[in-house]
Amino acid sequence: MGRLEGKIAIVTGAARGMGAAHARGFVAEGARVVLTDVRPDLGAALATELGDSAVYVDHDVSDWPGWQDVASLALSRFGKIDVLVNNAGILGPSVPIAELDEDDYARVCAVNQHAVFLGMKAVLPAMIAAGKGSIINVSSISGIVANYGFPNAAYVASKFAVRGLTKAAAVEYGKYNIRVNSVHPGFIYTPMMVEAAGEEGGDATGMIPLGRIGRDDEVTQLAIFLGSDESSYITGAEHIIDAGMTVQ
Ligand code: NAD
Secondary structure (H helix, E strand, O other): OOOOOOOEEEEEOOOOHHHHHHHHHHHHOOOEEEEEEOOHHHHHHHHHHHHHHEEEEEOOOOOHHHHHHHHHHHHHHHOOOOEEEEOOOOOOOOOOHHHOOHHHHHHHHHHHHHHHHHHHHHHHHHHHHHOOEEEEEEOOHHHOOOOOOOOOHHHHHHHHHHHHHHHHHHHHHHHHOEEEEEEEEOOEOOHHHHHHHOOOOOOHHHHOOOOOOEOHHHHHHHHHHHHOHHHOOOOOOEEEEOOOHHHO
16 A cells, blocks of 8 residues: 555646656555646646546646636545645746846745745645645755855745745644645755756765765655655654755
8 A cells, every 4th residue: 555545635846856756756655646837748748647646737836816726626636635745946046136136036936935825725725624634845955054045045035934834834734633844855856956056966966965966756755754644743844855965
């Protein structure tokens, strides 16, 4: 029996990178998954690969009416929502604050931060009605420290905010047996990482105690644990998965 047998999950930013790995891993562990993204070709292809256990919805996570549609579709198609993985994220331009355009700042916050609020708001009514749920909010080590303030202050601010939103939600909804945790990856090999730091991760590996960049499926194992009943007494916590990068 899979570790997520019978569970219904929504994974945002599921067309590529870690979101795609989570979708694959969740289905392999017995879940059925609503994949959302703004890359219809990649997203639809992954849903086809995963078969009846997956459906793709084109949805910009910063759009509230779209969130209501995503939640409605999950309920009409699969009957419930057990797990939400707020994974979609963007970097924005690699510039310091004085050179950061106000619109770029706002867009990074809209996708990385505000959308996490919207996603939780969309699924909480169904989770409250069910008396259970697990929400996994993807932050970053940039939500723990700004030393690796990469790539800009908007990214750091938005990822710190995800940590705060997570704790507030954990406190508010614990009484409904809804758990809310944040995940803080370090350098993980994905299209985003390659776009930002190059194939080899630039100078990053020298700062990683385990001496290598992480794999998306390693983060998926953490997401599976947090989505499953194995983590039934864990909420409001920061789960750092960075091979020791932030302990130095
Ligand atoms: P990625 O760019 O490879 O994948 C992100 C996915 O999110 C893409 O498919 C993209 O189309 C989608 N997306 C972007 N904007 C969206 C929007 N407005 N609505 C819906 N979908 C949208 O990135 P990744 O590396 O897989 O990152 C996944 C998450 O992990 C992000 O939140 C990122 O900030 C975080 N993270 C990544 C790393 C890393 O090293 N890769 C480290 C720490 C945190």
